[in-house]
Amino acid sequence: VSTQSTGQQQSRPPTPHTWSVGVQTMYRESETQTDPYTPEYVTEKGTVPELLTLASLSYHRGLPAGLAEVEMIERAREKRAWEKTLPPVDDISQVGKRRAMMEELERKEWVIREKEIEKLQEVRLQVLKQILEKRERKKKKSSGINAEYGERRRRGGG
Numbered sequence: 341v342s343t344q345s346t347g348q349q350q351s352r353p354p355t356p357h358t359w360s361v362g363v364q365t366m367y368r369e370s371e372t373q374t375d376p377y378t379p380e381y382v383t384e385k386g387t388v389p390e391l392l393t394l395a396s397l398s399y400h401r402g403l404p405a406g407l408a409e410v411e412m413i414e415r416a417r418e419k420r421a422w423e424k425t426l427p428p429v430d431d432i433s434q435v436g437k438r439r440a441m442m443e444e445l446e447r448k449e450w451v452i453r454e455k456e457i458e459k460l461q462e463v464r465l466q467v468l469k470q471i472l473e474k475r476e477r478k479k480k481k482s483s484g485i486n487a488e489y490g491e492r493r494r495r496g497g498g
Contacts, residue, residue, distance in 0.1 A: 390417070415452070419445070 376399055383389060393416060397403050405413070426441060427434030 393420075 381392075383392070394413065397405070397409065402409050422441075422445060427438045429438070
C-alpha cells in the first residue's frame with residue numbers, strides 16, 4: 341500500500357489463505373431443533389412389535405421416558421400377557437369365564453386410574469400450599485414495612 345502524500349511505502353501483514361467467520365442469527369439452536377429422526381418401518385404380516393405399541397410417545401411427549409411412562413409400559417406388557425390367557429371369543433362355553441376375567445381387569449384398571457388421579461391432586465395441593473405460603477410471607481413482609489413506616493412518621497422522622 342502506498343501513500344501519495346508522503347511517497348513512503350507502508351507494509352501490512354500478508355492476508356491469510358483461510359480465516360474464521362462467525363455468523364449470528366436471530367434464532368437459538370434450541371429453537372431450531374426438530375424431533376429426532378424416526379425411520380420408516382416394515383413389519384411381518386400378522387405381527388405387532390412391542391415398539392409400535394408405544395407410538396403415542398414422542399420426543400417431549402413421553403420421551404425420554406420417566407417413571408410414569410415406564411409404569412405405563414409395564415402395565416401394557418402385563419395387559420398383553422393377560423390377553424393371551426383369555427378364553428377364545430368363539431368358545432360359547434367360556435363366555436362367562438371371559439366376561440368375569442375382563443370385569444376383574446377393568447376393576448384393577450379403575451383402581452390404578454384412581455391412584456393416578458389422587459397423585460395428581462396431591463401434587464396440585466402441594467403447589468397451592470406453596471403459593472399460599474409465598475403470598476402470606478409477602479403479606480407479612482409488606483405489613484411489617486408499613487408498620488415500620490408508620491412508626492417513623494409518628495416519631496416525626498417521616
